[in-house]
Amino acid sequence: NAGVTQTPKFQVLKTGQSMTLQCAQDMNHEYMSWYRQDPGMGLRLIHYSVGAGITDQGEVPNGYNVSRSTTEDFPLRLLSAAPSQTSVYFCASSASGGVIQETQYFGPGTRLLVL
Amino acid sequence: GENVEQHPSTLSVQEGDSAVIKCTYSDSASNYFPWYKQELGKRPQLIIDIRSNVGEKKDQRIAVTLNKTAKHFSLHITETQPEDSAVYFCAAPNTGFQKLVFGTGTRLLVSP
Numbered sequence: 403n404a405g406v407t408q409t410p411k412f413q414v415l416k417t418g419q420s421m422t423l424q425c426a427q428d429m430n431h432e433y434m435s436w437y438r439q440d441p442g443m444g445l446r447l448i449h450y451s452v453g454a455g456i457t458d459q460g461e462v463p464n465g466y467n468v469s470r471s472t473t474e475d476f477p478l479r480l481l482s483a484a485p486s487q488t489s490v491y492f493c494a495s496s497a498s499g500g501v502i503q504e505t506q507y508f509g510p511g512t513r514l515l516v517l
Numbered sequence: 518g519e520n521v522e523q524h525p526s527t528l529s530v531q532e533g534d535s536a537v538i539k540c541t542y543s544d545s546a547s548n549y550f551p552w553y554k555q556e557l558g559k560r561p562q563l564i565i566d567i568r569s570n571v572g573e574k575k576d577q578r579i580a581v582t583l584n585k586t587a588k589h590f591s592l593h594i595t596e597t598q599p600e601d602s603a604v605y606f607c608a609a610p611n612t613g614f615q616k617l618v619f620g621t622g623t624r625l626l627v628s629p
Contacts, residue, residue: 447617450615
């Protein structure tokens with residue numbers, strides 16, 4: 403199993419550009435989530451999904467959209483990139499259904515720089 | 518919503534010493550408390566977790582203790598080794614148990 407995969411590994415954007423960060427998992431996990439990691443601020447939840455067709459907002463959802471059309475994929479869309487979105491983005495998945503009490507498996511991360 | 522505070526933000530120890538990291542949470546209904554380790558440039562990985570029906574859990578040199586009355590839980594690493602150097606994150610579920618709220622992390626440095 404590949405586990406949780408993310409593409410790209412690194413991306414540079416100009417302010418105002420849009421892009422999609424890809425995330426996929428092959429563990430048949432119901433729960434998937436996106437976090438951003440900034441120095442001194444830990445991991446902050448952007449959006450999450452408890453199953454295909456269901457998404458909800460986390461702590462810092464503004465400027466990001468998600469969709470979950472399949473169990474395997476959970477892409478994160480930046481609508482109009484801003485320098486404040488410069489960060490490392492991690493996707494994670496878990497066997498949890500609606501209750502988060504199982505191990506979250508993280509992808510390798512995407513480092514995003516917005517100029 | 519849930520708030521998780523983690524201390525200290527940095528911790529330096531000599532090899533062989535013990536290290537303790539403490540987290541407090543706000544929601545008394547929280548019942549699952551994981552700890553993640555993140556090495557430099559790598560992804561976070563679960564190292565140990567505890568559920569509210571036990572007060573302590575051990576796995577070799579790592580242990581976690583939970584005090585539900587005081588709403589805090591701690592990570593204990595004994596006989597530290599240089600490879601324990603990393604950032605450690607605690608977490609707790611929010612009200613509704615659909616999200617994990619992470620602490621801000623503790624950078625542990627173990628010197629030989």
